[in-house]
Amino acid sequence: xxxxxxxxxxxxxxxxxxxxxxxxxxxxxxxxxxxxxxxxxxxxxxxxxxxxxxxxxxxxxxxxxxxxxxxxxxxxxxxxxxxxxxxxxxxxxxxxxxxxxxxxxxxxxxxxxxxxxxxxxxxxxxxxxxxxxxxxxxxxxxxxxxxxxxxxxxxxxxxxxxxxxxxxxxxxxxxxxxxxxxxxxxxxxxxxxxxxxxxxxxxxxxxxxxxxxxxxxxxxxxxxxxxxxxxxxxxxxxxxxxxxxxxxxxxxxxxxxxxxxxxxxxxxxxxxxxxxxxxxxxxxxxxxxxxxxxxxxxxxxxxxxxxxxxxxxxxxxxxxxxxxxxxxxxxxxxxxxxxxxxxxxxxxxxxxxxxxxxxxxxxxxxxxxxxxx
Amino acid sequence: xxxxxxxxxxxxxxxxxxxxxxxxxxxxxxxxxxxxxxxxxxxxxxxxxxxxxxxxxxxxxxxxxxxxxxxxxxxxxxxxxxxxxxxxxxxxxxxxxxxxxxxxxxxxxxxxxxxxxxxxxxxxxxxxxxxxxxxxxxxxxxxxxxxxxxxxxxxxxxxxxxxxxxxxxxxxxxxxxxxxxxxxxxxxxxxxxxxxxxxxxxxxxxxxxxxxxxxxxxxxxxxxxxxxxxxxxxxxxxxxxxxxxxxxxxxxxxxxxxxxxxxxxxxxxxxxxxxxxxxxxxxxxxxxxxxxxxxxxxxxxxxxxxxxxxxxxxxxxxxxxxxxxxxxxxxxxxxxxxxxxxxxxxxxxxxxxxxxxxxxxxxxxxxxxxxxx
Numbered sequence: 024x025x026x027x028x029x030x031x032x033x034x035x036x037x038x039x040x041x042x043x044x045x046x047x048x049x050x051x052x053x054x055x056x057x058x059x060x061x062x063x064x065x066x067x068x069x070x071x072x073x074x075x076x077x078x079x080x081x082x083x084x085x086x087x088x089x090x091x092x093x094x095x096x097x098x099x100x101x102x103x104x105x106x107x108x109x110x111x112x113x114x115x116x117x118x119x120x121x122x123x124x125x126x127x128x129x130x131x132x133x134x135x136x137x138x139x140x141x142x143x144x145x146x147x148x149x150x151x152x153x154x155x156x157x158x159x160x161x162x163x164x165x166x167x168x169x170x171x172x173x174x175x176x177x178x179x180x181x182x183x184x185x186x187x188x189x190x191x192x193x194x195x196x197x198x199x200x201x202x203x204x205x206x207x208x209x210x211x212x213x214x215x216x217x218x219x220x221x222x223x224x225x226x227x228x229x230x231x232x233x234x235x236x237x238x239x240x241x242x243x244x245x246x247x248x249x250x251x252x253x254x255x256x257x258x259x260x261x262x263x264x265x266x267x268x269x270x271x272x273x274x275x276x277x278x279x280x281x282x283x284x285x286x287x288x289x290x291x292x293x294x295x296x297x298x299x300x301x302x303x304x305x306x307x308x309x310x311x312x313x314x315x316x317x318x319x320x321x322x323x324x325x326x327x328x329x330x331x332x333x334x335x336x337x338x339x340x341x342x343x344x345x346x347x348x349x350x351x352x353x354x355x356x357x358x359x360x361x362x363x364x365x366x367x368x369x370x371x372x373x374x375x376x377x378x379x380x381x382x383x384x385x386x387x388x389x390x391x392x393x394x395x396x
Numbered sequence: 397x398x399x400x401x402x403x404x405x406x407x408x409x410x411x412x413x414x415x416x417x418x419x420x421x422x423x424x425x426x427x428x429x430x431x432x433x434x435x436x437x438x439x440x441x442x443x444x445x446x447x448x449x450x451x452x453x454x455x456x457x458x459x460x461x462x463x464x465x466x467x468x469x470x471x472x473x474x475x476x477x478x479x480x481x482x483x484x485x486x487x488x489x490x491x492x493x494x495x496x497x498x499x500x501x502x503x504x505x506x507x508x509x510x511x512x513x514x515x516x517x518x519x520x521x522x523x524x525x526x527x528x529x530x531x532x533x534x535x536x537x538x539x540x541x542x543x544x545x546x547x548x549x550x551x552x553x554x555x556x557x558x559x560x561x562x563x564x565x566x567x568x569x570x571x572x573x574x575x576x577x578x579x580x581x582x583x584x585x586x587x588x589x590x591x592x593x594x595x596x597x598x599x600x601x602x603x604x605x606x607x608x609x610x611x612x613x614x615x616x617x618x619x620x621x622x623x624x625x626x627x628x629x630x631x632x633x634x635x636x637x638x639x640x641x642x643x644x645x646x647x648x649x650x651x652x653x654x655x656x657x658x659x660x661x662x663x664x665x666x667x668x669x670x671x672x673x674x675x676x677x678x679x680x681x682x683x684x685x686x687x688x689x690x691x692x693x694x695x696x697x698x699x700x701x702x703x704x705x706x707x708x709x710x711x712x713x714x715x716x717x718x719x720x721x722x723x724x725x726x727x728x729x730x731x732x733x734x735x736x737x738x739x740x741x742x743x744x745x746x747x748x749x750x751x752x753x754x755x756x757x758x759x760x761x762x763x764x765x766x767x768x769x
Contacts, residue, residue, distance in 0.1 A: 255754065259629045262750050263693040320636040377635050381628065
């Protein structure tokens, strides 16, 4: 059996994602579509608006044959690290193709990825992310402007695939409909951006139904979660931690711990805190990720690079594929969280899931088995 | 001017406390009654049911001339340490007398305090507090049974007074009315125990008015706080702390960190957690204090013995006394929390106050000045 892999967050799953799965299957003629998805915390440093089980279910009901979870320590990372882990896991899972949405699917991502970036001068500009620096270097070197959010991610996938000698064939799919960050729901027929759908969910807007697949459990949308729900915990954590303890948090650099301490007593909400701490030096995503690390107590000396295949759900085709390749997968394949696991390698996922379930009251890990379709 | 000192928690202030202040003034003919009171966290390891300002106000309206705060690191401690700090601060504040409630005021506490306990064998029985061990040794040595809660505290005051060469004269006042732990409100005329009054406040019982002084602001009773309010924070703290981090918490001994980790996922409330962790080896008070230390992140290498005089409020007589003796007081006298202070010696009070005010939404320290009557 041959599989196409898709890297996703599905925050939340919408018609554009359904379309992408269909297109990936069609373009590759793969037997199976494997989705690797962020769990309860997403790449830009936010809690997922709906928990990972609800989102995995939406994907399985709309074309995915299997959903695996990108471990939280791999997901809440800058784009290059996020891409590296996701690509590694899909490659280890023997995917033949890697498919992704792209604003400009005609870009030759493989060629761009093979540009010797060491030969280009990457400016140490602190206001830019690593991905942005790569993009700038590429524009300088090749004249190609890779700046749309999905193109940037695509390039990171291509680099990870090449750098780690994976052999997955890249399958860019033209993004259809709204742009990534569009805030307006009514842009383009039945496809709106995930950002605008999140805003509509938080507003309990009735319009949003048309942008979600028919199978969507509208009741489940009520269990939405956002950063403000965790604000009392983040506030408590920063208030009771010494400067030294904060300094030990992963990615707490350049005296950011003083900035956090300074503004924590002034802010009345997460949003206000984020805006107080923000400066030109840091992007919102960088700071939000730092707040996730602080909330979840990740420390500089923690091992945050563990990879494994955590299966969230599958249908018959997904299960056949799993049985087919199981023995060839070098990473641990995890289908059930027992007591032992919850205390070992899955610790970051389990703890982050518990903090999340304290808010939405839906068990996330202990004793959970994959969804079966 | 001559002052009589009273050590109290006023959790909350009731008619029995009013009576005690009157009796102490009458018995000593002092010019001024100085109360040293626990702040927002009390000796047995609980948040005070009403904040320190509300309780100080009740005391000032009912006979106290000045209320000073027993620093939180001195208050949330076993009886002997609590007593030592409170006695030290009152002695440093030049009180001539030390008055306290007692079930048996005829006991000669000074004589008992001077028994050479080193000559007696104190069994290392882990199920007993230090105070209980002293009591047992005393019963063995003198035949006197000091077991009623206020008698035990009184004995601790007497020992602290003697051991540190303070010269305060002891003035036991016969406790009038309900016993310390009585749960039934309707026991003895207009005096009920603090425990039963707390239960009545949590129940919004209308009966309780008769047990509180007439001046009581009944609206203020609605801002009550209990351990369950802090349960989400305690749960979060234990869930996100490693075993090693928990082991660094003050008084985390004998592998208690494993017990906390084991039961945190089973408990659905603070009360359930407390009962799960409880064993014969530990009293409820010992565990509750440990949970305060955990919540407030006090660590084994923290300096928890800082003493100072934090003034919460006074009337004319209290102010005159303060002006009279200010220059003779060796401890720092603090009337206002400025930015600098909040980052230095008062840190434990300030942080504990912030965690408390996150629940009751009433500012506790920053910029506060003493109540003036």
